[in-house]
Amino acid sequence: MKKFISSLLAFSLSFCLFGCSSGKASDDSSFSMLDMGYSIPVRDQGPPGACVPFTGATAVEYNIRHTLGQTFEVPPYDLITDMCGVDKEEGYILLAESYTTWAISNEFQIQWALADGYEGYTLVSSPFYISMSCEQKVSADDIKSAIREYGGVMADLNISSPTYMSSFSYYNDNGNWDHEVLIIGWDDNYKKENFGGHAESDGAWLAQNSFGDEWGNNGYFWISYESDVELINSFQMSDEFTEVISHAAGIGFNDDCWIMGIGTGEDTTIANVYDHSGTIGGVGTYVGLYHNDEGCHDFAISPTDITIEIRSADFSTVLYTQEASFDMAGYYVVELDEPVEVSGPFSVVITFHNGNYCAVEGPSDENYSVQSRYVTSIAEGESFVLMNGQWRDLADPSTAEDLGLDEEPRNPYVNVLFV
Incomplete structure (x- = not known):
């Protein structure tokens, strides 16, 4: 009896949703998740x-x-x-x-x-x-x-x-x-x-x-x-990763230009240093950030590329390199073709190509909204940007000045995923 009632309800819902249209077609002219039997x-x-x-x-x-x-x-x-x-x-x-x-x-x-x-x-x-x-x-x-x-x-x-x-x-x-x-x-x-x-x-x-x-x-x-x-966007979830580490606490916006970003030209290279052990299976970040005509950071709905490297903590030794391309902007995890074992300090280096910027946390805002505040911090030796061949610490106020920023950036939005 329960099975019959469930079937009747499913038929009734389908009729209400599709009965007002021209009918459900056999080609790609109509489709829904309800067609898949999901409830x-x-x-x-x-x-x-x-x-x-x-x-x-x-x-x-x-x-x-x-x-x-x-x-x-x-x-x-x-x-x-x-x-x-x-x-x-x-x-x-x-x-x-x-x-x-x-x-x-x-x-x-x-x-x-x-x-x-x-x-x-x-x-x-x-x-x-x-x-x-x-x-x-x-x-x-x-x-x-x-x-x-x-x-x-x-x-x-x-x-x-x-x-x-x-x-x-x-x-x-x-x-x-x-x-x-x-x-x-x-x-x-x-x-x-x-x-x-x-x-x-x-x-x-x-x-x-x-x-x-x-x-x-x-x-x-x-x-x-x-x-x-x-x-706006969609979500793809995975159950393949066991742990995620990051210096960033949450994405924030300012009153004028939404998300904050840093850029150094056609290629922008940043690095995060971590002290952790395990097997790295992926690296996640935002891609496709650019500076629009209004002088604000925006996400481009166009192809973009990045290069990911796993290096020693002092950046001198490259342990792994992988290129990645994306059809449009968004947050993505690049799953490593070959997982990398790390033990102790290491760094993740990402180069954003095509003139794209790296999305970073902005400064704290105690009055972010009526309901919440936004708190960020950065410590020396956590996050860096490559400028004129030199690694510059984002915790150093002079780095923001040399980047031409009015506000001091915090950590880049980079996640390291372990398997």
Whole structure:
């Protein structure tokens, strides 16, 4: 009896979602994670402000189910605790437990929490599908490929005052993004008439919301391809790594230029020194950071390359070298073709090519937000940048001055993953 009821519910949901379109096609014109038989529950975030961790948790669950074949629950508030716990000494720190729902306000914060390792899983890939300035975007075909590859794409939209919104269809052409949802599918033939006469062509994204299953169409809705939507990023998790070490505590932004970065020309080479023993299986960092026309750091939606080296702590001996290329900006782990055994002090050296910058922590900000503060530190001998053939310590204030920075940088965003 239970099996029959479950089948009936699944059929009912499928009918509600796809029955309003032209029908499910046999080619690539329509697809969703629901077609795969996955049933990731629709969550209810409750008060406004918690959409990012709730959507992020759902995105991770879809990814683990879709790519690793495992069922795993990610409680949204666990992500907040990992990233912004009141007892933390560095990174984002909540001022009070009551601010929990607003603690994670952007995808970068979730990325770094997952990159640091979460319950046996580690983030190994999180591409950006739009630059922070919104000047560059990927195509609809790229988004479709990302859904198939990762299980979903996080997206920002205007949920409070869209141009048109029904119980199952959404259209907006005025920007003002204020809410995060997860896109888990598409239908090229979803009728334009469903968007109140605003859409000029057929086609829509299938999105899962975080307002509970009584909202919209069982918690899902369709977004016109023509809508103003910020298609942000996806998550790829791995269960192959046992430990992650890093000097960086959490990614931060300033009021003018978002993320902080350092650059020395066509190639920028940085190094982190660690004292640890084990087998290095991968190195993670942000790639594709550049200086845009407004004088701010932004992420480019274009190919880029880096070179990773494992060296002795004094940089004199190269133990391992590997090149890596990426189709677009984001956070990535380069899995080493040959794991490297280390015992005691060693360094990880990364060269960012193509004129790209290295993303680094900014200085502490006690007034980062109403709900949290941002605390960073750097010690002598931890992080370096290569300038004119000389290794310069980022803890030395003169290094920031010679780099032409108004603020002193902290540690580069580099993770070392062990197997």
